[in-house]
Amino acid sequence: MAKRISRGRFLKTMGAGAVAGSTFSILSCSVSTSPQSSGDGGGNGGGGNGGGGNSLNLYNWSDYVAEETLPGFEEETGIRVTQDFYASNEELLARLQSGAAGYDVIVPSDYMVAIMQKSGVLQELDFEQIPNFENVGEEFRGLSYDPENNFSVPYQWGTTGLLYNRAEIGEITSWDAIFDPEFEGRIAMIDDVRETLGAALMSLGYSINSTDEAELEEAQSLLVEQKPLLRGYFDSTEITPLVENGDILIGHVFSGDGMTPTMDNEDLAYIIPEPGATRWTDNMCIPNGAANVEGAHQFINYILAAGPGAALTNYTYYGTPNEAALPDIDEELTDIPEYDPPDEVFDRLQVIEDVGEATRMYERIFTEVKSS
Numbered sequence: 497m498a499k500r501i502s503r504g505r506f507l508k509t510m511g512a513g514a515v516a517g518s519t520f521s522i523l524s525c526s527v528s529t530s531p532q533s534s535g536d537g538g539g540n541g542g543g544g545n546g547g548g549g550n551s552l553n554l555y556n557w558s559d560y561v562a563e564e565t566l567p568g569f570e571e572e573t574g575i576r577v578t579q580d581f582y583a584s585n586e587e588l589l590a591r592l593q594s595g596a597a598g599y600d601v602i603v604p605s606d607y608m609v610a611i612m613q614k615s616g617v618l619q620e621l622d623f624e625q626i627p628n629f630e631n632v633g634e635e636f637r638g639l640s641y642d643p644e645n646n647f648s649v650p651y652q653w654g655t656t657g658l659l660y661n662r663a664e665i666g667e668i669t670s671w672d673a674i675f676d677p678e679f680e681g682r683i684a685m686i687d688d689v690r691e692t693l694g695a696a697l698m699s700l701g702y703s704i705n706s707t708d709e710a711e712l713e714e715a716q717s718l719l720v721e722q723k724p725l726l727r728g729y730f731d732s733t734e735i736t737p738l739v740e741n742g743d744i745l746i747g748h749v750f751s752g753d754g755m756t757p758t759m760d761n762e763d764l765a766y767i768i769p770e771p772g773a774t775r776w777t778d779n780m781c782i783p784n785g786a787a788n789v790e791g792a793h794q795f796i797n798y799i800l801a802a803g804p805g806a807a808l809t810n811y812t813y814y815g816t817p818n819e820a821a822l823p824d825i826d827e828e829l830t831d832i833p834e835y836d837p838p839d840e841v842f843d844r845l846q847v848i849e850d851v852g853e854a855t856r857m858y859e860r861i862f863t864e865v866k867s868s
């Protein structure tokens with residue numbers, strides 16, 4: 497049986513103002529369905545599989561639904577789902593901002609919900625069409641990036657840490673290993689500006705949301721120094737098989753991608769490195785221009801049902817905000833300490849926030865690091 501995360505603990509690292517007066521507004525504006533467009537099922541942002549009543553375009557992280565998620569939804573609703581994938585929040589945002597609409601449901605992380613809401617690319621949710629929101633645990637409602645859940649409903653949560661070959665390199669506990677010349681050529685980092693710069697900031701003991709130029713420059717130097725040691729920057733889901741097949745020894749990965757391979761290979765381990773790591777919550781949102789707004793609400797509601805919620809976590813190994821799903825989460829998963837970290841570990845997790853103007857500095861630095 498899964499442990500329940502206490503609201504106090506979950507909100508502690510969300511920033512002071514984050515929770516004050518957070519109320520859930522059940523009477524959000526209702527949304528209108530835009531005219532349906534036709535397409536060929538490519539889900540290519542130009543209308544995807546046709547939009548409208550019988551189809552739904554989901555734009556998601558890779559490997560982020562269970563095998564039965566989409567077939568189950570299709571069977572229940574008769575709506576056919578086409579899925580496209582992105583590897584980072586920034587890629588998702590760029591796609592939406594390029595005007596390539598046509599997605600009905602997207603899954604941005606916490607800070608990106610705030611950025612997207614500010615940039616006006618999201619539409620308000622109609623909670624009358626999401627009765628299963630009642631299954632969302634208290635600790636996952638009204639978080640700082642969307643205090644009234646006007647635009648987002650939580651999907652999954654997790655951490656970002658290191659998957660490594662314990663049999664080959666012995667026990668590691670901190671980020672130091674990813675900067676160790678001993679592992680030259682056998683380290684991979686996530687191709688993600690906030691996560692990778694965040695890992696450098698945290699290993700230096702700074703906030704993952706630092707806007708201090710000197711701290712960011714220090715993080716840049718560290719990453720430039722690290723670059724020759726890397727196999728490369730990849731999507732987290734691409735890093736897992738590289739560690740599994742012994743190609744690399746240490747991979748920076750999202751927790752689900754980190755814990756799944758440890759189940760049948762005890763040489764591998766996933767750690768939440770010291771002194772701190774990222775904790776994120778991903779969310780379901782409906783972008784403006786969605787062709788099947790009603791279907792999008794149906795999809796969100798489906799994910800928040802007990803069975804589909806449990807199936808999702810039992811496949812992805814990410815945490816669920818869905819309390820109705822908790823009794824059905826596999827014990828082999830809840831037995832892994834990193835799945836639901838103890839307080840002393842949880843307390844050193846940091847949540848990526850929208851850093852406003854400093855976002856440009858982060859992007860410039862990451863571009864410079866990658867081209868160094």
Ligand code: N2P
Nearest residue numbers: 557558559560605750
């Ligand atoms: C799933 C990726 C999880 C998203 N493969 C990280 N926010």
